[in-house]
Amino acid sequence: MDVNIIALGAGIAIGVSALGSAIGQGLAASAAAGAVAEDESLYVKELTFAVLPETQAIYGFIIAMILIAFAFGLITL
Amino acid sequence: MFIPKQLYEVVLIIPQKYTDKLLLSLGNEKIVQFKEFDERFHQIPSVDFPEIRTNEAVKALMKLDHIIDKLKISEGKPAKASKTPINEANELVDKIEIRYNKIEKSINENQSVFDELDLSVEFLKSIKKIKLKEENLFFLIETEDSVWNDLLKKIKKDNISFSMLKRRISGDKVLRLISIKQTNETKLSKLLNSFKIHSHKGTIKDIEAQIKTVLDSIREKIRTSKRQLEHLPKKYADEIYSLREQIQLELTIMENKRKFLYSEFTSLLNLWITKNDFKKFKECVKKVTNNNFVIYNQYPKIKDNPPTKLSNSLIFKPFEMLLQGFSLPGYRDIDPTFIIALFFPLFFGIMLSDVGYGLLLLILSLFLLVKKKSFKDFAQMLIICAIATIAIGFYFGSWFGFTFIEPQLNPLKKPIELIIISLGIGVFYVNLSLIIGLVQSLIKKDWNFLLHEILIWLIFEFGIIFLIYPKLFRGYTTLPLHIIFIIGPIIVRIFSKGILNILDFSKFFSTMISFVRISALAMSTTWISFAINLIYRLVKQFPKGIYIGIAVLIVGHLFNFAFNTFGSFLQAMRLHYVEFLGQFYQGKGHAMNLFSLEKKYTL
Numbered sequence: 001m002d003v004n005i006i007a008l009g010a011g012i013a014i015g016v017s018a019l020g021s022a023i024g025q026g027l028a029a030s031a032a033a034g035a036v037a038e039d040e041s042l043y044v045k046e047l048t049f050a051v052l053p054e055t056q057a058i059y060g061f062i063i064a065m066i067l068i069a070f071a072f073g074l075i076t077l
Numbered sequence: 078m079f080i081p082k083q084l085y086e087v088v089l090i091i092p093q094k095y096t097d098k099l100l101l102s103l104g105n106e107k108i109v110q111f112k113e114f115d116e117r118f119h120q121i122p123s124v125d126f127p128e129i130r131t132n133e134a135v136k137a138l139m140k141l142d143h144i145i146d147k148l149k150i151s152e153g154k155p156a157k158a159s160k161t162p163i164n165e166a167n168e169l170v171d172k173i174e175i176r177y178n179k180i181e182k183s184i185n186e187n188q189s190v191f192d193e194l195d196l197s198v199e200f201l202k203s204i205k206k207i208k209l210k211e212e213n214l215f216f217l218i219e220t221e222d223s224v225w226n227d228l229l230k231k232i233k234k235d236n237i238s239f240s241m242l243k244r245r246i247s248g249d250k251v252l253r254l255i256s257i258k259q260t261n262e263t264k265l266s267k268l269l270n271s272f273k274i275h276s277h278k279g280t281i282k283d284i285e286a287q288i289k290t291v292l293d294s295i296r297e298k299i300r301t302s303k304r305q306l307e308h309l310p311k312k313y314a315d316e317i318y319s320l321r322e323q324i325q326l327e328l329t330i331m332e333n334k335r336k337f338l339y340s341e342f343t344s345l346l347n348l349w350i351t352k353n354d355f356k357k358f359k360e361c362v363k364k365v366t367n368n369n370f371v372i373y374n375q376y377p378k379i380k381d382n383p384p385t386k387l388s389n390s391l392i393f394k395p396f397e398m399l400l401q402g403f404s405l406p407g408y409r410d411i412d413p414t415f416i417i418a419l420f421f422p423l424f425f426g427i428m429l430s431d432v433g434y435g436l437l438l439l440i441l442s443l444f445l446l447v448k449k450k451s452f453k454d455f456a457q458m459l460i461i462c463a464i465a466t467i468a469i470g471f472y473f474g475s476w477f478g479f480t481f482i483e484p485q486l487n488p489l490k491k492p493i494e495l496i497i498i499s500l501g502i503g504v505f506y507v508n509l510s511l512i513i514g515l516v517q518s519l520i521k522k523d524w525n526f527l528l529h530e531i532l533i534w535l536i537f538e539f540g541i542i543f544l545i546y547p548k549l550f551r552g553y554t555t556l557p558l559h560i561i562f563i564i565g566p567i568i569v570r571i572f573s574k575g576i577l578n579i580l581d582f583s584k585f586f587s588t589m590i591s592f593v594r595i596s597a598l599a600m601s602t603t604w605i606s607f608a609i610n611l612i613y614r615l616v617k618q619f620p621k622g623i624y625i626g627i628a629v630l631i632v633g634h635l636f637n638f639a640f641n642t643f644g645s646f647l648q649a650m651r652l653h654y655v656e657f658l659g660q661f662y663q664g665k666g667h668a669m670n671l672f673s674l675e676k677k678y679t680l
Contacts, residue, residue: 044650047647047650048650051648052651058594065600066493066496
């Protein structure tokens with residue numbers, strides 16, 4: 001398979017997932033900041049909530065890595 | 078280590094006269110939590126505790142807090158204890174308020190005079206361009222319009238010829254520079270005195286000099302007052318913080334005394350104490366009451382909702398703060414601190430995975446441990462994480478992204494192996510959490526939780542394993558076990574939680590897959606380090622590029638270290654809170670609030 005296409009796929013995987021993750025994280029973090037302003041004891045819990053949407057970016061990164069590994073022959077079908 | 082400390086519920090009867098002495102003694106020991114009497118004790122006839130001065134203490138405390146806030150008083154050194162802290166606090170606050178207001182009033186008054194004179198100087202400067210008869214005499218006055226009108230009538234009556242320049246400064250206040258012949262000086266001076274109007278007279282230069290001298294003196298007065306104001310918080314800090322602490326302790330004693338029952342001569346106390354401290358407690362009571370006491374102790378009952386006091390060895394203790402940040406385990410729950418203490422550094426270490434970054438973190442956490450006593454637990458936790466990072470960094474062969482020794486596992490060359498290892502950790506860790514949940518449910522005999530939150534996942538997992546490896550049970554049974562094991566839990570879930578909760582089965586696998594973040598973070602640390610080192614190699618080829626290259630190395634690696642340390646910590650924390658504790662942890666505990674009369678600001 002064309003390496004260029006695979007590289008493009010890897011880029012889209014990480015790019016789109018990071019975009020979605022960033023939007024989600026922005027929403028969660030702003031809500032968390034509001035909650036922490038009300039009650040400081042919620043800091044640790046809210047911090048965890050704020051990083052929850054990062055998962056999608058991580059999955060995107062892993063898919064990109066698998067695609068790159070595939071392109072360079074580190075794994076085969 | 079695996080469960081919170083065992084507690085006793087204690088009922089103690091002592092002669093009332095020893096109550097205060099016992100409270101002081103227990104307050105220093107910090108071993109008990111007093112509890113309210115429940116319905117079992119309601120039939121005991123009791124009298125009210127006579128001396129309750131809570132309102133006065135709270136008012137005094139509020140006054141102290143107000144003055145601390147107003148003067149921004151920072152913590153002082155320990156001061157001598159007072160016999161009547163509430164009265165002394167009230168007197169001291171009043172004294173400080175009077176002193177403060179006096180200085181503030183003096184500053185405001187001087188400042189307003191200063192501002193007005195400053196305007197006069199400005200006025201004089203602005204008229205410098207106008208040609209004035211230098212042989213004339215000038216009077217600078219500040220009057221209101223109504224006063225000026227009366228004065229003008231008198232001036233006209235006395236036939237004093239004059240010319241005048243004026244500027245309105247505020248409302249009806251006007252600055253006037255009156256120019257007259259030298260011969261009229263006495264007449265005008267008399268008139269101004271009769272109207273009690275203060276004036277500066279002479280040539281323009283004289284007036285300017287006079288005002289500047291006054292301005293300097295006022296400026297000095299303001300400075301002195303401000304110095305006095307700055308000195309005020311330092312002067313009273315020790316006394317204020319000591320009185321505040323004494324009142325707080327008095328309130329703590331009062332609040333706890335309210336929890337006791339009293340007869341005419343005895344006090345009845347109900348409290349929680351750890352089994353380990355019980356002997357010490359008994360000795361303390363014996364000593365205070367001269368062996369005049371009746372004591373009864375028993376293990377807590379489920380309905381009593383006993384508090385939780387975690388019990389972990391020194392190495393695991395720092396990780397209690399991670400659990401406390403989430404929520405405490407119930408009294409009868411398993412305390413997972415020891416597991417978190419084992420796996421949190423492991424996850425963190427794999428995610429940061431660099432000997433250099435590990436060493437940096439070790440230095441920073443040692444510095445934190447020595448310099449900030451309040452961060453002791455956090456620093457100790459970071460030290461353990463730093464050691465794990467160094468060890469795993471050796472395995473990955475990464476020293477600030479450079480490779481000096483052939484690595485056992487290079488994330489750049491073998492990313493897929495790393496992803497598989499992370500997934501393996503995920504499968505193991507989620508199953509470990511289910512096993513802990515299983516043991517906990519069996520201990521607590523919580524059959525509902527056991528079936529709906531633990532067993533269905535374990536059975537479902539078996540179903541999946543049988544589906545993938547049907548040879549495992551071939552020859553033992555002809556039943557389609559893989560179908561039963563998969564369909565069974567789904568049916569149970571639908572009937573117990575509703576049709577929408579069928580989605581939980583995909584969530585169960587995503588929980589395991591979520592652990593691939595360990596490999597993602599490890600790769601991102603390594604890749605960024607690699608990129609920084611690549612830029613360095615490119616830049617150093619240019620003339621004098623070595624200097625820019627070194628700057629790139631320092632800034633780049635510091636950024637990567639800070640960014641990925643924070644990221645690794647958060648992700649390791651998330652894996653524990655969401656993926657691990659989320660499987661079994663109920664966290665309905667409440668902390669044991671030990672009765673303490675510890676003094677920090679009082680000798």
